[in-house]
Amino acid sequence: MLRAASDVASADASLVAAIRNGDEAAMAQLYDRYSGVVYSVALRVLGDTGAAEDILQEVFMQIWRSPDMFDASRGSLAGWLAVIARNRAIDSLRKRRPEAEITEVIVSVEPDLVRGVEWSRTIEKIRGALGSMLPPQRSALEMSFFEGLTHSEIAAKTGEPLGTIKTRIRAGLLALRKACNP
Amino acid sequence: MSVHEQFADDLALYAIGALQGSERAAVETHLRECAQCRSELERLRGDAALLAFSTSGPRPPSRSRERLLSAIAREPRSVPVSRSKWGPWWSTLEWAAAAALLVVVFLLLHQNRLLRTRIGDLEAGSTEQQQQLQQAKQLLATLTAPDAARYVLVAGNRPPQPQGKAIYVASSGTLVFLASNLPDLPPQKAYELWLIPTTGSPIPAGVFKPRQGSAAIIKPPLPLGVEAKTFAITVEPEAGSPAPTSQPIMVGTRG
Numbered sequence: 001m002l003r004a005a006s007d008v009a010s011a012d013a014s015l016v017a018a019i020r021n022g023d024e025a026a027m028a029q030l031y032d033r034y035s036g037v038v039y040s041v042a043l044r045v046l047g048d049t050g051a052a053e054d055i056l057q058e059v060f061m062q063i064w065r066s067p068d069m070f071d072a073s074r075g076s077l078a079g080w081l082a083v084i085a086r087n088r089a090i091d092s093l094r095k096r097r098p099e100a101e102i103t104e105v106i107v108s109v110e111p112d113l114v115r116g117v118e119w120s121r122t123i124e125k126i127r128g129a130l131g132s133m134l135p136p137q138r139s140a141l142e143m144s145f146f147e148g149l150t151h152s153e154i155a156a157k158t159g160e161p162l163g164t165i166k167t168r169i170r171a172g173l174l175a176l177r178k179a180c181n182p
Numbered sequence: 183m184s185v186h187e188q189f190a191d192d193l194a195l196y197a198i199g200a201l202q203g204s205e206r207a208a209v210e211t212h213l214r215e216c217a218q219c220r221s222e223l224e225r226l227r228g229d230a231a232l233l234a235f236s237t238s239g240p241r242p243p244s245r246s247r248e249r250l251l252s253a254i255a256r257e258p259r260s261v262p263v264s265r266s267k268w269g270p271w272w273s274t275l276e277w278a279a280a281a282a283l284l285v286v287v288f289l290l291l292h293q294n295r296l297l298r299t300r301i302g303d304l305e306a307g308s309t310e311q312q313q314q315l316q317q318a319k320q321l322l323a324t325l326t327a328p329d330a331a332r333y334v335l336v337a338g339n340r341p342p343q344p345q346g347k348a349i350y351v352a353s354s355g356t357l358v359f360l361a362s363n364l365p366d367l368p369p370q371k372a373y374e375l376w377l378i379p380t381t382g383s384p385i386p387a388g389v390f391k392p393r394q395g396s397a398a399i400i401k402p403p404l405p406l407g408v409e410a411k412t413f414a415i416t417v418e419p420e421a422g423s424p425a426p427t428s429q430p431i432m433v434g435t436r437g
Contacts, residue, residue, distance in 0.1 A: 024254055061257075076228065122232075130233075163191075
């Protein structure tokens, strides 16, 4: 999925630059590189292959139409696509208009984590960290991220105090960070 | 607890879109003024991306690729879409800056017109002042010229007598003094003119040596607002004296 590259960020920036010039072949390369990330997130959120395909199409068409939405100098393309796909899928799930301008979303991910040779290990680390979390913490994190629930909704659903939910979500995110950036 | 710690939990919720209402607004307000928290927000979104990566595995069907490539082929981009990399809020700032510049340009043009009018007025006033100054210089040159010939008009056949005329404006402290037919001075001596006020000591009003008995003194400024009872002339050392050292040879009251 994610090809081996000595400098993922540089390669991504080159692809986006080519897309900016209307290069359809570059667009195909970008799709081959990252369609799995976008599709798998959308499928996890929506639970429907057709709906996930629609999100996939929507996200990549947006890049084609406005490649400058992503600023290669300020973040990771893989991370940005993952977050954008999740946000669009949540919007679709909750049948609401897109909330944020995606140009405002900057996602900082260590480039080494998404290099081809490291990708499998990164996934293992993330899944390992999730598996190590206490069920209420993992549940709070996944309900907020994959179901799009607010902390108030999670608190109401679980019967836990609001502050506890907040703390669990933050601690969960930091645990993922720590697992991948020891 | 630092302000960053205060927002720490809310920042994490904000990063994954799980914060609503006033708490969300408070975080956004803080983010606008806190670079440290903006940086942490980017990292938290990176952490959220890791969570998204955990779903990795499923592959989209091949038809999705064909669908996308067909769509972009139908939508060629002859002109790249140019957007500010700083996002729409920055674009708004750019427009606001452009509008502000336009206003400033209009203001400057208006001010420029006013200044040009003012400069025209000043030039006209300056020309008038130059003419007045020229006339004053001519008057002074005439009064003080070494070769100025002075004529004293007297009634009948009486011989010319020593004479002095002081024209004094107390409010401005200016004095014009003209003298004629003064007797020759002893060596290393000079005449000194004195303003004798209604109260107080005599005030030095100029030291002079007449040429062929005549002299002219233009003396601005003397102390302002001093009412003169009389003017007097004494003979003093060449350098002048701070107070009269001899009896006046001429005294005159206001005529």
